Amino acid sequence: MGTIDATASRAFARTAMAVRPGSTGSRVLSAAFRGHVRLYRATGGRIGARMDTAVLCLLTTTGRVSGAPRTHVLGCVLDGEHLAVVASNSGSPEHPQWYRNLVAEPRVRVQIGPRAFTAVARTTSGQERERLWRRALDTAGILEDYQRRTTRQLPVVLLEPVDARGAEVVAALAEPVTGSAGVQRALVAASTVQLAAQLAGQVLALRRGAAFDVALLRWRGRPERIGRDSWLYGTGFSAPVPMMVLQAVSTVRLARAPQPVAARALGVLGTVMVLGYVVERETRAVLRPAGRDPVATPVVATCLATAAVMARWGRRAATRG
Structure with missing residues (x-):
């Protein structure tokens, strides 16, 4: 990612770090993220699925209390036929709700561009987490700021497609954006x-x-x-x-x-x-x-x-x- 593009991503990410929960800024951000999800779905990912070389996906979990589907836009890290996402929550003390949901119910739905597939989520640890964490930092350096902001270790979650179709969707992402x-x-x-x-x-x-x-x-x-x-x-x-x-x-x-x-x-x-x-x-x-x-x-x-x-x-x- 180029210097200016990284600056833009970092500036937008810092917006989430600066606002307080329940504030006007927080409500504005929430509305923007909901709009991102709708725009992503409405255009089949033509808008909202890429930021230069960074891949964005829609992750749908099952609410651990409500049982209803909950969808969020997340940055992804490619790992062969799998994807990895980081539960940063902008460096907040608590894990994001989507992470708590997938811990309770690991079966999730992932959409990348116009194609969607079912996957099983697994929190990584040890050398596997360290390897994926380093790859995530290469794409989104703001994660280091998030980690310094909190005492909790940011979970790195591996999303493993349940069938060959999902693996094909992920493999297609390895093609360079040039x-x-x-x-x-x-x-x-x-x-x-x-x-x-x-x-x-x-x-x-x-x-x-x-x-x-x-x-x-x-x-x-x-x-x-x-x-x-x-x-x-x-x-x-x-x-x-x-x-x-x-x-x-x-x-x-x-x-x-x-x-x-x-x-x-x-x-x-x-x-x-x-x-x-x-x-x-x-x-x-x-x-x-x-x-x-x-x-x-x-x-x-x-x-x-x-x-x-x-x-x-x-x-x-x-x-x-």
Whole structure:
């Protein structure tokens, strides 16, 4: 994974580390993750199944109390015909609910892209865990931060397909993500994360009255007009609504088929948004150490980092399309 892409992933992951359970930020994140699951399913994994070379899967467990199916998006580590996932829970003191569920009922359902299969989950230990843990760190270095944050050892769970069909699905993932298709998938994934973070930023700005404030051009909105201004000028934490609509349309079009025009549009939008975040007073304020905010700072950092990814990968996808 490239440096900018790793930065974006780390920024988004730090959002989960920064928010408190039950807070507004926590509710926004939960809504974003639920939306990710729905988008993944609705598009058969065309959107949401990859972040550059990292593989994301849908893991469905059986609720140990309710008995109902519970689905989460998780990063995967390939291990031959098996997959491994890490029960990090963003470094929280407690294991995630999905891990508790699979301990009670190891039979799970895994979806990768459009294909799904049944697997049996097993918590690894000893040298096997250490080997898989090192491989997981190669894909998601943020796991080291999670481990330092808690005293519990983060469980590494091996997902073993119950039949040959599941093994075939996993084996297909070993094919490298290269060329224009890989670049486009990376761009779609980055834009999806960026758009979700922007929507969270807009909601936050509307609640706080954080109007746009571009000191360089002496443009400044008023809190009482933030709703109307968000359409033309954006807010202190998000781009104008028409830009977000264009971003959403271009992302969906690129997810459906290679389209240099859509890729170029996302690249241009990413560049414009990076410039916008740099000159916006509200953004600069929450990114400074003295102005760190438990909700706004991680949201804005995610917006800025993923916009940088869009600017970079948009140009590459357009030229390779």
